[in-house]
Amino acid sequence: MASIRFDGVTKRYKDGTLAVDDLRLDIPDGEFLILVGPSGCGKTTALRMLAGLEEISEGEIVLGDRVINDVEPGDRDVAMIFQNYALFPHMTVYDNMAFPLRMRRVAKKEVAEGVRAAAQLLGLGELLRRRPNQLSGGQRQRVAMGRAIVRQPAAFLMDEPLSNLDAKLRTQMRGELARMHRRLGTTTLYVTHDQTEAMTLGSRVAVMRNGIVQQVGAPQELYRNP
Numbered sequence: 636m637a638s639i640r641f642d643g644v645t646k647r648y649k650d651g652t653l654a655v656d657d658l659r660l661d662i663p664d665g666e667f668l669i670l671v672g673p674s675g676c677g678k679t680t681a682l683r684m685l686a687g688l689e690e691i692s693e694g695e696i697v698l699g700d701r702v703i704n705d706v707e708p709g710d711r712d713v714a715m716i717f718q719n720y721a722l723f724p725h726m727t728v729y730d731n732m733a734f735p736l737r738m739r740r741v742a743k744k745e746v747a748e749g750v751r752a753a754a755q756l757l758g759l760g761e762l763l764r765r766r767p768n769q770l771s772g773g774q775r776q777r778v779a780m781g782r783a784i785v786r787q788p789a790a791f792l793m794d795e796p797l798s799n800l801d802a803k804l805r806t807q808m809r810g811e812l813a814r815m816h817r818r819l820g821t822t823t824l825y826v827t828h829d830q831t832e833a834m835t836l837g838s839r840v841a842v843m844r845n846g847i848v849q850q851v852g853a854p855q856e857l858y859r860n861p
């Protein structure tokens with residue numbers, strides 16, 4: 636686990652778009668922080684800079700005690716979870732979850748233990764031989780989370796992970812995410828445009844607009860006094 640700090644982080648795309656403007660945000664170790672705001676306000680750009688998928692124009696991003704601006708994406712100790720799952724269609728649930736460990740040449744026995752533990756936490760124990768097209772949307776999202784969990788990263792970066800699910804499943808998965816966070820305690824930065832998720836999921840909410848974080852606080856504070 637590790638804290639995350641955006642220290643004056645700015646992103647200017649090549650075409651001149653100022654997507655993120657002097658972002659300052661401190662996420663202590665173990666916090667579940669929601670970054671909320673309308674489409675186009677810069678949330679995904681902020682997350683992608685943290686994951687190393689987008690270059691930083693100005694400022695520093697610090698993970699734990701390490702400035703990670705120049706660290707390769709694969710060497711950043713973070714796991715991204717997307718809305719479109721990004722599972723390998725030809726692989727079973729087991730192999731999808733085992734993949735990040737096998738990539739790191741983890742021993743076979745440890746791979747099995749890691750996958751089993753994640754599957755148990757997410758209620759996927761009976762589905763390990765299925766392929767993604769034999770799963771419901773909620774189950775696919777759980778596999779995607781399982782694949783992030785097995786690595787035991789310092790932080791989870793979630794980009795609208797529930798937005799492809801129907802309303803009922805979304806509610807259920809919000810509960811599961813909260814439970815998962817209580818169990819694992821992994822620092823999480825969760826991006827959404829959904830106010831319900833912002834109000835119910837995290838301990839703090841950062842409200843972003845036009846590339847700028849306007850307010851940070853507990854959900855009750857922010858939504859009482861918008």
Ligand code: ADP
Nearest residue numbers: 648650652654673674675676677678679680681
């Ligand atoms: P959000 O995740 O809040 O919807 P984004 O971070 O995706 O916002 O986008 C922030 C702004 O940056 C938007 O104006 C968007 O059009 C722009 N943008 C995103 N990606 C690029 C890119 N590759 N080149 C130029 N502008 C971009």
Ligand code: ADP
Nearest residue numbers: 762765766767768769770771772773774801804
């Ligand atoms: P949902 O509950 O989200 O509506 P489905 O109706 O597609 O999802 O699936 C209900 C149950 O049937 C799930 O437990 C799922 O694993 C199982 N299932 C769905 N598709 C298949 C399939 N092609 N083969 C085997 N089991 C399936």
